[in-house]
Amino acid sequence: MQRTIKRLGAFFIVLTMVLVINLSYLQVWGQKSLMENNANTRRLVEEYGIARGRIITSDGLVLAESVPAQGPFAYRRQYHQGSLFSHVLGYDSPRFGRTGVEETYNEQLLGRKPPRSWVEEMTSDVREGNDVYLTLDTEVQAAAAKALGSRKGAVVAVNPKTGAVLAMYSWPTYDPQSLVTPDRDADGTPLAEKAMLNYSRDSSSPLLNRAAAGLYTPGSVFKVVTGSAGLEAGFPVSTAFDCPGVWEVGGSRVTNYGNPPRSFGSIDMKTALTYSVNTYFAQLAVKMGAPALVKYAEAFGLNSLPPLDLPGVSVSRIPPPGGMDAVLLAWSGAGQGEILLTPLQLCLVGCAVANGGRIMAPHLLKEVRKGETILERYDASVWKNPISADSAAEMLEMMVSVVERGTGTEAAISGVTVAGKTGTAEVEGKPPHAWFLGIAPAENPSVVVAVVVENSGGGGGTVAAPIAREVMKAALR
Numbered sequence: 001m002q003r004t005i006k007r008l009g010a011f012f013i014v015l016t017m018v019l020v021i022n023l024s025y026l027q028v029w030g031q032k033s034l035m036e037n038n039a040n041t042r043r044l045v046e047e048y049g050i051a052r053g054r055i056i057t058s059d060g061l062v063l064a065e066s067v068p069a070q071g072p073f074a075y076r077r078q079y080h081q082g083s084l085f086s087h088v089l090g091y092d093s094p095r096f097g098r099t100g101v102e103e104t105y106n107e108q109l110l111g112r113k114p115p116r117s118w119v120e121e122m123t124s125d126v127r128e129g130n131d132v133y134l135t136l137d138t139e140v141q142a143a144a145a146k147a148l149g150s151r152k153g154a155v156v157a158v159n160p161k162t163g164a165v166l167a168m169y170s171w172p173t174y175d176p177q178s179l180v181t182p183d184r185d186a187d188g189t190p191l192a193e194k195a196m197l198n199y200s201r202d203s204s205s206p207l208l209n210r211a212a213a214g215l216y217t218p219g220s221v222f223k224v225v226t227g228s229a230g231l232e233a234g235f236p237v238s239t240a241f242d243c244p245g246v247w248e249v250g251g252s253r254v255t256n257y258g259n260p261p262r263s264f265g266s267i268d269m270k271t272a273l274t275y276s277v278n279t280y281f282a283q284l285a286v287k288m289g290a291p292a293l294v295k296y297a298e299a300f301g302l303n304s305l306p307p308l309d310l311p312g313v314s315v316s317r318i319p320p321p322g323g324m325d326a327v328l329l330a331w332s333g334a335g336q337g338e339i340l341l342t343p344l345q346l347c348l349v350g351c352a353v354a355n356g357g358r359i360m361a362p363h364l365l366k367e368v369r370k371g372e373t374i375l376e377r378y379d380a381s382v383w384k385n386p387i388s389a390d391s392a393a394e395m396l397e398m399m400v401s402v403v404e405r406g407t408g409t410e411a412a413i414s415g416v417t418v419a420g421k422t423g424t425a426e427v428e429g430k431p432p433h434a435w436f437l438g439i440a441p442a443e444n445p446s447v448v449v450a451v452v453v454e455n456s457g458g459g460g461g462t463v464a465a466p467i468a469r470e471v472m473k474a475a476l477r
Helices: 002-028 031-036 041-047 100-104 118-123 138-148 191-201 219-232 269-274 278-288 290-300 326-333 343-354 389-405 460-476
Strands: 062-068 075-079 131-134 153-158 165-171 241-243 246-249 252-255 265-267 365-370 373-377 382-384 419-427 430-440 447-453
Touching: 138 153, 138 165, 138 447, 138 460, 153 343, 153 460, 165 460, 219 269, 219 278, 219 290, 219 326, 219 343, 219 389, 219 419, 219 430, 219 460, 241 278, 246 278, 246 326, 252 278, 252 326, 269 278, 269 389, 278 290, 278 326, 290 326, 290 343, 343 382, 343 389, 343 430, 343 447, 389 419, 389 430, 419 460, 430 460, 447 460
Parallel strands: none
Antiparallel strands: 062 075, 131 365, 153 165, 153 447, 241 265, 246 252, 365 373, 419 430, 430 447
């Protein structure tokens, strides 16, 4: 009998310990996951009982704010600019969760960050969030949307000196308001559910932020990386190669543009970049070797996640040097092969050239405010330093030649010295992508713009360069 009682007592002691441990875990370590669980209606009622802070552009345009609502939640989100900023803003929905800036800066918008004093935490309840100011410029964003129009693609504009993102636009796009509306149709189906279903089924992927997440074959814009790598690896601008229309390598061929492919004879790097000569940069890549090309491509940020304060950013990719044979290496030097870039990554490559070899960490946050009080401000920092200031200056000078007399003349702006590089990326079974990378003004760069137009069927110089020109003009204004 006593043995049975002892066993029962031990069982209850163990059970009590398990309950204490589980309760301690839930209160200390598991609290965050429980609070963030979408099935936690108590969390939703609590969060949507707070007047979430506004999201505002650097020039003062209110993009999002909370308004009183009917039903179980005291507030709902209101988006004022339709689809213009949707891929950056994201949405805040009790049904679908959060994306974009709404997700990244959720704690600031709810008033939980920056941390308050212990006196405030003990004596006051948060009922109003903080305002988040972005680096985006309304005029530059609008110029990007207008210039791109209804063509699949993306535009990114960055201040190379600070890393501040001035514009980030992707098309096709979507209206975030359609995903947070409380309205229902005549059958009682929530309109937000219908909108999400339509967006998800759309083969053009309107929910995809092509600017930061779209991965594309870069084509000739990658020659900025190849050329910069060559400069760093000991191949000066004066390095000359004989550049026929067709260059035989590894039992295959690299060809220049034109029908038949254009032959250039013996030319230096500046001439080759000006006229985007594939056979030059293929030879340069082979001469420097795969380890050097990959080393400097990774120094620019490929195979690394850019530290942009936005969810869903893709990593641009270049194969490891051991996986490159002579043919793949040659075509990689010309921007084909297995290299994939996001428009954001290309823009950061341009930022290195424009900023003396340094890439500042890209960012969307300008500051967090409570009324007129600044609670948090973004501090610029260096992300990568891929090339020397001398190499950056030499590449910038060559890129000026591209716009003044080469393939990028459509990007020229009257009274402004513009540097740039075109790209026409071949895509198997589809029309080519059109690319352009622009820097202005070349003497003291304040904006770098990257443009991609998917399967445009045209060249970077005729399709993408005019888009970049309009965005640069807006930024310079």
